[in-house]
Amino acid sequence: MSEAIGFIGLGNMGLPMASNLVKAGHKVQGYDVVPAAREAAAKAGITVMASAAEAVKGAGIVITMLPNGKLVLELYQTGILQAAHPGTLFMDSSTIDIESARQANALAIAAGMKQLDAPVSGGVGGAAAGTLTFMAGGEESDFARAKPVLELMGKKIVHCGGSGAGQAAKICNNMILGISMIAVGEAFVLAEKTGLSHQALYDVASTASGQCWSLTSYCPVPGPVPGSPANNGYKPGFAAALMLKDLLLSQEAAAATGAATALGKHATEIYKNFVESGQGGVDFSGIINTIRGY
16 A cells, blocks of 8 residues: 555545545545535545544645635644644645745745645546646655656646746636637637537637637537537536636736736636626536627
C-alpha cells in the first residue's frame, strides 16, 4: 500500500479525484462537512475520518478541494497544519484568489510544511476519468514530489511557477473559456438567423480558424458534439455559477494588477445576469439561450 493521503472536500470534484487515488492503491483518509458526501466517500473505499484534523494525521500528502479561499485559510488556521507531521505536503486544488493562495502557502511554510496551489481544469467528467489538467504553483522540489500523485488524477500536469502561479493560470484559462463560449454561442445564434444549420457551421468552424474548445468539446447546441451538455438539457458539466466565480476572480486579479480585460469584464457581466436570473445550476454553455433572447 502506498503512503496515506489526506483528502478534505469530497464533493462533486473531490470525490472522484479521491476515488482515483484509492483505485491506484493509496489509502485515502477523507473528510467532508456534508454527511451525504462522507457516506458516498465510504462507499468509494475512502477511509472517512471524524474531522479534518484526523484526516491529515499520518498522511504524507494532504489535498484540499474547497469552494473558496476563505474556507481554505480557515482550515489552515484551525488545526490541520498542527495535526500533520512536519514536512507534510499540502496541495490545495480549490479554485481561489491568488492572494489567498499565497497566504495559505505562507501559513503552511511557517508551520514547517510544504505547500502547492494546484487547481484543476476538466470538470466533473475529467475528475471521474482521471484526465484533469493540474496547474501547480510552488517550489520545484515540492512539485516533483506531488507529480506522481497528480498523475493518478490528471492527464496534463504543469508547473506554472512560484506560489499562486497555479491559481493565476487557472483564472486566465477560465477567462478565455468564458469569453469563447459567449463567442461560440453568438455565432450559432447568428447562423440560426441567417438560415445556416448548426451542423454546417460546426463542420466549417471546427476545422477552420474559429476552432476552439468551447466549440469542439462543449458545443452549445445539440447534435454536433454528442457528449456536450447541450444534448442533456444543459445539465452540468461546469455550472454557470462556477464560471461566474472564476470570471469574478479574473476581474479581481485584473483590478489588483492593472490589467486591461475588457472582454473578460463584459463576459463577467453576462454570466452574472445569467446566474441572477436563476440559471446558476445550468451548464455554462446554456448561456446561448440568454444570447437568443437579446
